[in-house]
Amino acid sequence: MPSLPRPASGPGSRYTARVAATRPRPQHHRTNIAALSHFLTDRDIWLARMLHEHRVLTTHQIARLAYTSLRSAQRRLRTLHQYTVLDSFRPLTVTGSAPEHYTLGPAGAALIAAHAGVETTSLGWRPTHTGRIAYSPSLGHDLGVNELLTHLAARARTTPTTGLPLWLSERSAARRWGDLIRPDAYAHYRDGQYLLPFFLEYDTGSQPLARVEAKLTGYAAFTTATNTRPALLIHTRTQSRDQALRRRLTDPARDLKLHVATSSADFTTTNPWGPWWAPLEPGTQRTTLTDLAARWTGLSPASGLEPTDADTTLTIPVPPLPPTHRTVGP
Incomplete structure (x- = not known):
C-alpha cells in the first residue's frame, strides 16, 4: 500500500x-x-x-x-x-x-x-x-493508528491524571462528521488540567502531498460549521516525510487558522506524549502534547460527542481502558 x-x-x-x-x-x-x-x-x-x-x-x-x-x-x-x-x-x-x-x-x-x-x-x-x-491493504495503517493511541491511553495506568479519556475510531468519526472530514481517529489527551482534543491523520506516505494539503480545507470548514476547534495531529513514517509535509502545509495551515502539529515514527516510538510534536508555526521546536494544549488556548472539543436519544450501545464511545482502569476524567 x-x-x-x-x-x-x-x-x-x-x-x-x-x-x-x-x-x-x-x-x-x-x-x-x-x-x-x-x-x-x-x-x-x-x-x-x-x-x-x-x-x-x-x-x-x-x-x-x-x-x-x-x-x-x-x-x-x-x-x-x-x-x-x-x-x-x-x-x-x-x-x-x-x-x-x-x-x-x-x-x-x-x-x-x-x-x-x-x-x-x-x-x-x-x-x-x-x-x-x-x-486488507489498510492493515498496516490501521495498526499504526492503534499503536499510537494505545500507548497514549495506557499511560493512565501508571500516571492516573494523564491519558485518553476519549478515543473514536475512523468509522465512528465518519459517522459523526463524514460530510465534512474523515480523520483516522479523534481523541482527547488529558494531562492534569490540560486537555488536547485532536483529530489524527496517520500518514503512511502513500498519498501525494497535494492530497494531504487538500484535507486542511475540510478541517477549516469543520471549525466554521461547528464553532469548535480541535487540534490536528499529523503522524507520518519518517522524519524526511515529516519535513516535506511541513514545507507544504505551514502556509495553508496559517491561512486557514488551524492548529496543526506533526511528528513521525522516528520520534514517537513508545512515548508519543513526549517532546516529538512540532507545531506548524515559524521558529517552533518540538514539544509535548501537554505543551501543545497549554500553547493553543483556543482549542475546544469537537461537537457531536454528547449522547442523544438516537444513540445505542453500538454508537456510544467505548472507554479506552477497561472498567477497573478508568482513571482519567472526560
Whole structure:
C-alpha cells in the first residue's frame, strides 16, 4: 500500500496476510451466549466492544491497555479465542514474526448484538470478517493508528491524571462528521488540567502531498460549521516525510487558522506524549502534547460527542481502558 519503506516488523510494517484462522478450536466450543454469561468478565465484554470499534488489536496492544503482563493477556486471549469471542490471525512479515492479531469473533459479535438488542448483521459483522481484515491493504495503517493511541491511553495506568479519556475510531468519526472530514481517529489527551482534543491523520506516505494539503480545507470548514476547534495531529513514517509535509502545509495551515502539529515514527516510538510534536508555526521546536494544549488556548472539543436519544450501545464511545482502569476524567 504505502510507497515509502516500512519497518520490517511491528505495527505499520509491510504485512503479507495468510490464512486468518491460525489456531484450531475445540469442537465443543461454539457460539452460545447464554452459556458464556457466567464466564465473561466486564473486561472481556469491554474488549469485544473495543474490537468492534477499532477492528483489530495485537496481543501487545491489548496487554498494554488491560493486563498486568503480556503472559496473563496471552492466557486470557487464548481462552476467549477458544470460546469464539475473539478470532485471530498472524500475518507474515518480511523478516521476523508478527504478534497475534485479534478481531471480533462470532460469539463476541453475537454478544454485542444482544446487548444492543439487534441482529448480528446490524454490526456489519460477517463470517468473513477476520479474513477481510487480515487481507486488507489498510492493515498496516490501521495498526499504526492503534499503536499510537494505545500507548497514549495506557499511560493512565501508571500516571492516573494523564491519558485518553476519549478515543473514536475512523468509522465512528465518519459517522459523526463524514460530510465534512474523515480523520483516522479523534481523541482527547488529558494531562492534569490540560486537555488536547485532536483529530489524527496517520500518514503512511502513500498519498501525494497535494492530497494531504487538500484535507486542511475540510478541517477549516469543520471549525466554521461547528464553532469548535480541535487540534490536528499529523503522524507520518519518517522524519524526511515529516519535513516535506511541513514545507507544504505551514502556509495553508496559517491561512486557514488551524492548529496543526506533526511528528513521525522516528520520534514517537513508545512515548508519543513526549517532546516529538512540532507545531506548524515559524521558529517552533518540538514539544509535548501537554505543551501543545497549554500553547493553543483556543482549542475546544469537537461537537457531536454528547449522547442523544438516537444513540445505542453500538454508537456510544467505548472507554479506552477497561472498567477497573478508568482513571482519567472526560
